[in-house]
Amino acid sequence: xxxxxxxxxxxxxxxxxxxxxxxxxxxxxxxxxxxxxxxxxxxxxxxxxxxxxxxxxxxxxxxxxxxxxxxxxxxxxxxxxxxxxxxxxxxxxxxxxxxxxxxxxxxxxxxxxxxxxxxxxxxxxxxxxxxxxxxxxxxxx
Amino acid sequence: xxxxxxxxxxxxxxxxxxxxxxxxxxxxxxxxxxxxxxxxxxxxxxxxxxxxxxxxxxxxxxxxxxxxxxxxxxxxxxxxxxxxxxxxxxxxxxxxxxxxxxxxxxxxxxxxxxxxxxxxxxxxxxxxxxxxxxxxxxxxxxxxxxxxxxxxxxxxxxxxxxxxxxxxxxxxxxxxxxxxxxxxxxxxxxxxxxxxxxxxxxxxxxxxxxxxxxxxxxxxxxxxxxxxxxxxxxxxxxxxxxxxxxxxxxxxxxxxxxxxxxxxxxxxxxxxxxxxxxxxxxxxxxxxxxxxxxxxxxxxxxxxxxxxxxxxxxxxxxxxxxxxxxxxxxxxxxxxxxxxxxxxxxxxxxxxxxxxxxxxxxxxxxxxxxxxxxxxxxxxxxxxxxxxxxxxxxxxxxxxxxxxxxxxx
Numbered sequence: 027x028x029x030x031x032x033x034x035x036x037x038x039x040x041x042x043x044x045x046x047x048x049x050x051x052x053x054x055x056x057x058x059x060x061x062x063x064x065x066x067x068x069x070x071x072x073x074x075x076x077x078x079x080x081x082x083x084x085x086x087x088x089x090x091x092x093x094x095x096x097x098x099x100x101x102x103x104x105x106x107x108x109x110x111x112x113x114x115x116x117x118x119x120x121x122x123x124x125x126x127x128x129x130x131x132x133x134x135x136x137x138x139x140x141x142x143x144x145x146x147x148x149x150x151x152x153x154x155x156x157x158x159x160x161x162x163x164x165x166x167x
Numbered sequence: 168x169x170x171x172x173x174x175x176x177x178x179x180x181x182x183x184x185x186x187x188x189x190x191x192x193x194x195x196x197x198x199x200x201x202x203x204x205x206x207x208x209x210x211x212x213x214x215x216x217x218x219x220x221x222x223x224x225x226x227x228x229x230x231x232x233x234x235x236x237x238x239x240x241x242x243x244x245x246x247x248x249x250x251x252x253x254x255x256x257x258x259x260x261x262x263x264x265x266x267x268x269x270x271x272x273x274x275x276x277x278x279x280x281x282x283x284x285x286x287x288x289x290x291x292x293x294x295x296x297x298x299x300x301x302x303x304x305x306x307x308x309x310x311x312x313x314x315x316x317x318x319x320x321x322x323x324x325x326x327x328x329x330x331x332x333x334x335x336x337x338x339x340x341x342x343x344x345x346x347x348x349x350x351x352x353x354x355x356x357x358x359x360x361x362x363x364x365x366x367x368x369x370x371x372x373x374x375x376x377x378x379x380x381x382x383x384x385x386x387x388x389x390x391x392x393x394x395x396x397x398x399x400x401x402x403x404x405x406x407x408x409x410x411x412x413x414x415x416x417x418x419x420x421x422x423x424x425x426x427x428x429x430x431x432x433x434x435x436x437x438x439x440x441x442x443x444x445x446x447x448x449x450x451x452x453x454x455x456x457x458x459x460x461x462x463x464x465x466x467x468x469x470x471x472x473x474x475x476x477x478x479x480x481x482x483x484x485x486x487x488x489x490x491x492x493x494x495x496x497x498x499x500x501x502x503x504x505x506x507x508x509x510x511x512x513x514x515x516x517x518x519x520x521x522x523x524x525x526x527x528x529x530x531x532x533x534x535x536x537x538x539x540x541x542x543x544x545x546x547x548x549x550x551x552x553x554x555x556x557x558x559x560x561x562x563x564x565x566x567x568x569x570x571x572x573x574x575x576x
Binding site for chain 2: 030031032047050051054056058059060061064065067068071072074075076094096141
């Protein structure tokens with residue numbers, strides 16, 4: 027039965043630094059309960075957390091969908107804007123548009139998207155300025 | 168799954184089913200069944216929180232009696248460094264060691280020396296370990312990582328604890344003096360229950376060099392009597408011990424003794440969980456070392472101690488001002504370093520998966536998520552599980568039945 031999977035959904039709120047990271051912890055618990063290996067869980071945690079914090083810091087809020095299959099995890103993060111003008115620039119290590127508020131809290135090092143890409147086997151990003159950004163990550167095992 | 172010994176035990180006749188321990192347990196390891204607390208041992212890390220919060224003495228530690236030392240020809244004791252914080256300000260640690268010896272021991276081993284050895288090894292080993300490196304001193308935290316944070320096992324420093332180092336050095340010393348191993352009894356005076364678990368578990372695996380753990384609270388009255396009787400005539404202002412070693416009793420003390428920068432010291436199991444979650448999410452990569460303790464304030468917060476942990480911390484930090492600590496650790500030889508660096512001191516006996524194969528686990532998780540959606544979500548605890556989520560998991564695992572929830576939709 028190859029189509030067995032678990033779908034998890036999390037609403038991520040803009041500027042919600044207090045609860046940022048909660049979705050990632052829930053995903054981790056689910057992966058452990060499904061018996062997924064530690065090395066994979068570690069990569070999923072980092073990818074989810076960075077994606078979650080990106081939405082908290084930069085966007086008007088969004089939704090994270092995580093689908094756990096028996097051979098891969100798919101994470102899809104779609105937010106409600108403002109979108110990214112220059113994706114190549116946003117993918118550059120150290121480049122950041124984080125507001126001062128986020129930097130003061132230790133975020134905004136410009137490593138979010140690069141760390142997500144490093145943790146994933148497949149990485150897609152699509153954005154329409156003024157509308158949305160969609161990030162899709164696949165981690166195989 | 169291998170059987171694991173737990174030192175936290177229930178005294179059923181004392182339990183009134185008040186649910187205090189169930190709601191306070193940081194691991195959600197306690198349930199109420201037929202109005203009595205039950206510990207789910209695979210989740211329990213022996214942190215001792217339930218012993219602290221129970222007002223009816225229904226949670227107890229499984230302790231060794233000091234009478235056990237009589238079975239050995241040579242009786243050696245390793246007091247926890249916390250002992251020097253339990254008798255008020257400025258009491259010379261050497262006097263406290265004398266008091267311990269008077270209980271019938273042949274030798275009181277100075278653990279601060281072992282603390283200094285371990286500090287030096289950590290300073291070196293930190294370079295070979297992924298950042299942030301996590302200290303392995305607190306057995307409850309090590310067990311927490313085994314149970315819930317298998318992804319962080321590689322971050323745990325690969326070094327024995329000062330107690331194990333001390334025991335190994337004692338064994339060596341008496342072997343050279345031609346004593347048979349079975350003639351030498353080594354006892355640790357423990358401030359907490361997690362060390363009892365560690366000593367007994369390693370004894371089960373025949374790895375332990377330590378024969379027993381004696382609770383500080385049991386011997387405290389005798390020690391206090393001795394200290395009070397002798398403190399006015401004890402004029403010695405110096406001690407052949409290490410101040411940096413004494414600091415291991417308090418949260419932040421390890422890092423202070425190593426003169427480390429960029430470290431986090433965290434105490435209290437719930438706080439440790441927050442830090443471990445963050446590490447797992449990839450945070451704190453610029454932090455060198457995390458020094459975690461399950462008890463509030465560090466080892467001085469142990470459930471078997473008498474002094475208020477925060478006053479104990481003051482006493483530990485102030486000792487240096489009135490006592491001349493003559494001993495300074497000379498340096499670490501490669502021999503010592505290799506002897507006490509361990510390849511892997513973490514067990515992987517735990518598994519929280521719902522089923523052995525992925526398909527069955529998915530089925531159970533779907534069933535579990537359906538249950539969660541039909542529960543009120545207010546974690547009222549009337550079903551005997553600490554939260555609605557925990558209850559759903561218990562139902563799926565066959566440990567509870569759905570009709571135990573009175574509010575299910």
